[in-house]
Amino acid sequence: MEGQPETSGTDATDLPERQVVRMDLDWRTAFTVALALVGAVALMAAARTARHALTWIVLGTLFALALEPVVARLERLVRRRWAAVGVVTLIGVGLTVVVAVLVIPTAAREASRFAEDAPRLVERIEDMPLVGERLVELKAPERIEDWVRELPGQLGTDDAPLVGVFRSALGGLTAALATVAMILAVLLDGGRLRDGLRRSVPAPRRDGLDRALDIVYATVGRYFAGSLLIAVLAGCGILIVGLLAGVPLAPVAAAWVMVTNLIPQVGGFLGGALFVLLGATQGPGTLVICLVWFLAYQQFENNVLQPIIVGDAVDLSPPVTMIAALVGAAAFGVPGALVAIPLLGTSKAIAIELGWVRPRGDTERETAGHRTGRLRRLLRLDSRP
Amino acid sequence: MTAPTGARRPPHLRLRARSIAVGALVAVAVVVAAWVLQRATRVLGWVVAAAVLAALLNPVVEALARRMRRGLAVAVVVLGFVGLVGALAWAGVGDLRSGLDRLRSTAPEAAGDLEASGSWIGDAAEEFDLRTRVEELLDDLPARLAGGSPTEAVQAAASRGIAVLITSVLTIFLIGHGPRLVRGALRQVPEVRRERLSVRVHHAYRRAWLYVAVQLLKAVAVAVVVLGLARALELPAPAVLGLVAGATSVVPKLGIVLGSLPVLLLAGVVEGGGTLILAGCAVIALQVADALLVARWLEPASVPVGPAVSLAAVLLGTSLYGIGGGAVALTLAVFAVAVAAEHLPAVSESGGVADGADLAPAPRLP
Numbered sequence: 001m002e003g004q005p006e007t008s009g010t011d012a013t014d015l016p017e018r019q020v021v022r023m024d025l026d027w028r029t030a031f032t033v034a035l036a037l038v039g040a041v042a043l044m045a046a047a048r049t050a051r052h053a054l055t056w057i058v059l060g061t062l063f064a065l066a067l068e069p070v071v072a073r074l075e076r077l078v079r080r081r082w083a084a085v086g087v088v089t090l091i092g093v094g095l096t097v098v099v100a101v102l103v104i105p106t107a108a109r110e111a112s113r114f115a116e117d118a119p120r121l122v123e124r125i126e127d128m129p130l131v132g133e134r135l136v137e138l139k140a141p142e143r144i145e146d147w148v149r150e151l152p153g154q155l156g157t158d159d160a161p162l163v164g165v166f167r168s169a170l171g172g173l174t175a176a177l178a179t180v181a182m183i184l185a186v187l188l189d190g191g192r193l194r195d196g197l198r199r200s201v202p203a204p205r206r207d208g209l210d211r212a213l214d215i216v217y218a219t220v221g222r223y224f225a226g227s228l229l230i231a232v233l234a235g236c237g238i239l240i241v242g243l244l245a246g247v248p249l250a251p252v253a254a255a256w257v258m259v260t261n262l263i264p265q266v267g268g269f270l271g272g273a274l275f276v277l278l279g280a281t282q283g284p285g286t287l288v289i290c291l292v293w294f295l296a297y298q299q300f301e302n303n304v305l306q307p308i309i310v311g312d313a314v315d316l317s318p319p320v321t322m323i324a325a326l327v328g329a330a331a332f333g334v335p336g337a338l339v340a341i342p343l344l345g346t347s348k349a350i351a352i353e354l355g356w357v358r359p360r361g362d363t364e365r366e367t368a369g370h371r372t373g374r375l376r377r378l379l380r381l382d383s384r385p
Numbered sequence: 386m387t388a389p390t391g392a393r394r395p396p397h398l399r400l401r402a403r404s405i406a407v408g409a410l411v412a413v414a415v416v417v418a419a420w421v422l423q424r425a426t427r428v429l430g431w432v433v434a435a436a437v438l439a440a441l442l443n444p445v446v447e448a449l450a451r452r453m454r455r456g457l458a459v460a461v462v463v464l465g466f467v468g469l470v471g472a473l474a475w476a477g478v479g480d481l482r483s484g485l486d487r488l489r490s491t492a493p494e495a496a497g498d499l500e501a502s503g504s505w506i507g508d509a510a511e512e513f514d515l516r517t518r519v520e521e522l523l524d525d526l527p528a529r530l531a532g533g534s535p536t537e538a539v540q541a542a543a544s545r546g547i548a549v550l551i552t553s554v555l556t557i558f559l560i561g562h563g564p565r566l567v568r569g570a571l572r573q574v575p576e577v578r579r580e581r582l583s584v585r586v587h588h589a590y591r592r593a594w595l596y597v598a599v600q601l602l603k604a605v606a607v608a609v610v611v612l613g614l615a616r617a618l619e620l621p622a623p624a625v626l627g628l629v630a631g632a633t634s635v636v637p638k639l640g641i642v643l644g645s646l647p648v649l650l651l652a653g654v655v656e657g658g659g660t661l662i663l664a665g666c667a668v669i670a671l672q673v674a675d676a677l678l679v680a681r682w683l684e685p686a687s688v689p690v691g692p693a694v695s696l697a698a699v700l701l702g703t704s705l706y707g708i709g710g711g712a713v714a715l716t717l718a719v720f721a722v723a724v725a726a727e728h729l730p731a732v733s734e735s736g737g738v739a740d741g742a743d744l745a746p747a748p749r750l751p
């Protein structure tokens with residue numbers, strides 16, 4: 001760039017003269033800017049094409065961060081990183097097998113029973129309290145009957161749907177395998193990656209990088225692990241109550257609750273609504289049991305589990321968390337909803353650490369020199385020498 | 386409102402007409418370049434693949450050129466490589482076809498047995514008419530694997546043939562002109578940094594080459610061992626199983642186990658729990674041997690590429706350009722890590738940073 005200051009005429013008031021800088025954009029700068037823009041466009045196109053792989057990589061990294069405390073504790077016992085990762089893997093595989101053995105046959109039985117019981121359930125819709133008449137007006141029973149009747153046909157008219165089932169099963173298996181492999185790779189390689197990052201920044205900035213990585217680890221790891229644990233607990237609760245109360249498709253409702261529980265603010269309602277609706281098909285008694293369980297568990301989760309397990313790992317207000325989750329879900333589906341909040345929380349924590357953003361309600365302490373508040377306490381940065 | 390005396394007002398930035406014209410030209414150039422990139426994605430993929438292949442094959446060509454004319458050495462190496470890849474693909478397809486024939490006779494029977502089992506899953510299978518569906522699927526599968534209808538299959542084969550031909554020709558060109566192109570690129574660097582950069586790039590290339598060459602040899606060895614294991618256990622499509630295990634073995638520390646999952650799954654389903662345990666032990670032994678014998682020697686001698694970088698590169702490359710894209714992305718990632726290892730200061734185990742690389746001397750190429 002070539003700059004050349006000059007002075008324009010004075011304003012009508014007694015304002016000081018404004019300096020005008022005339023600039024020429026030289027060809028070298030223009031070429032560099034063009035190259036950078038083309039590179040950015042190419043990178044975005046590549047990211048769009050490889051969005052599935054990127055999702056697996058990001059999810060795997062986040063899961064690895066969530067599992068890191070367990071692996072680190074085991075590593076202190078067995079003194080070998082690979083052995084600690086191996087033990088965690090074996091426990092994970094064992095739990096998956098146990099859940100699969102317990103849930104899949106039950107889910108299949110429930111699904112088959114649901115198809116058989118569909119006509120009876122449809123009849124009961126008319127008797128449902130409050131909404132029964134309205135659902136009949138909307139022809140809900142006929143529509144459900146049609147859907148259940150057409151279901152085997154949809155799967156079996158020709159081989160194309162069967163290929164679709166195989167393809168989607170294969171796709172799901174690939175995604176699960178790739179994510180698990182990424183988790184293991186990051187767990188095995190974590191120290192090396194951190195060292196590599198440290199080497200890539202100039203020496204005076206390495207302490208700052210360490211602090212940023214600590215914030216990422218504490219925020220993302222704790223939020224992600226806590227949210228997953230709470231979602232699993234909610235799903236288990238729904239499964240147990242659903243099976244005991246004879247709610248149809250209880251395993252499906254439990255899986256749905258696990259997924260929706262990861263969406264803040266509205267996730268609990270979304271998950272519980274299906275459970276209560278399924279319970280309502282079994283009569284008023286089951287409806288009341290489902291409703292009471294759902295409401296009581298929500299209170300327990302919001303007031304006890306959430307503060308204990310997740311706490312203030314992510315220092316974001318409720319509307320911001322909800323907007324972040326909705327935007328994340330719109331962009332990348334469930335993984336996006338899951339990832340958006342910890343990433344936003346981490347960005348905010350780092351911005352606070354850098355002094356770009358003021359923390360909520362922390363103005364007085366800021367003037368006293370304590371700028372980061374909760375995160376500093378969470379990371380115990382204040383106690384560092 | 387009057388500004389306080391002495392207060393400074395921010396300066397105005399005024400662009401000359403020439404600068405505005407340059408900015409407009411930049412915008413047009415970006416749009417045109419993005420359009421060209423989008424249209425030429427496949428061709429650019431071939432160019433990158435050819436560059437990587439040329440970089441990998443060049444040391445072999447140099448070694449052969451000491452015994453014969455360079456042109457002949459280039460032809461022998463490139464044609465030998467293409468022939469090897471073709472033979473592997475042929476073996477894989479043939480094996481897949483025989484496995485499919487075997488599946489065509491056994492899968493409908495298994496589906497029929499399942500329907501007759503009387504269990505909840507049997508009832509569901511009967512309602513689904515699983516046996517007929519499986520027969521129809523297997524009848525249609527060869528056409529689907531070949532790329533759809535006969536016309537589509539011919540088009541797909543022709544497209545692959547063109548890609549192989551162009552990539553091979555480009556590889557030959559780049560083996561011949563590559564060193565000159567690299568020297569030309571280095572000449573663009575200011576003279577004070579050129580010598581140092583040249584040495585580092587060359588060292589990084591030697592390290593990356595050694596790493597990739599050993600990984601390729603290891604992949605072949607793993608493929609042969611898993612092929613033998615699959616044959617011994619009488620599993621369907623053993624060559625495909627071997628190829629999959631060999632391909633994934635390039636991910637250190639967990640690639641062999643990952644790639645052998647189909648073998649373990651088939652061993653469990655086809656042969657039962659005892660065979661599954663036996664196959665599992667063999668696979669774990671192979672992975673441990675890799676960690677103890679290959680990785681422990683290879684990383685200090687070449688470049689420390691961990692599983693996370695390898696796996697991420699393979700996943701991204703495969704998403705962009707298929708299996709070949711995965712291989713190319715892994716090679717590029719190895720080279721990038723090698724450049725970083727040469728360029729960045731070392732970090733000790735305790736986390737302290739020592740200036741100056743503590744790497745072993747770069748290996749000699751053949």
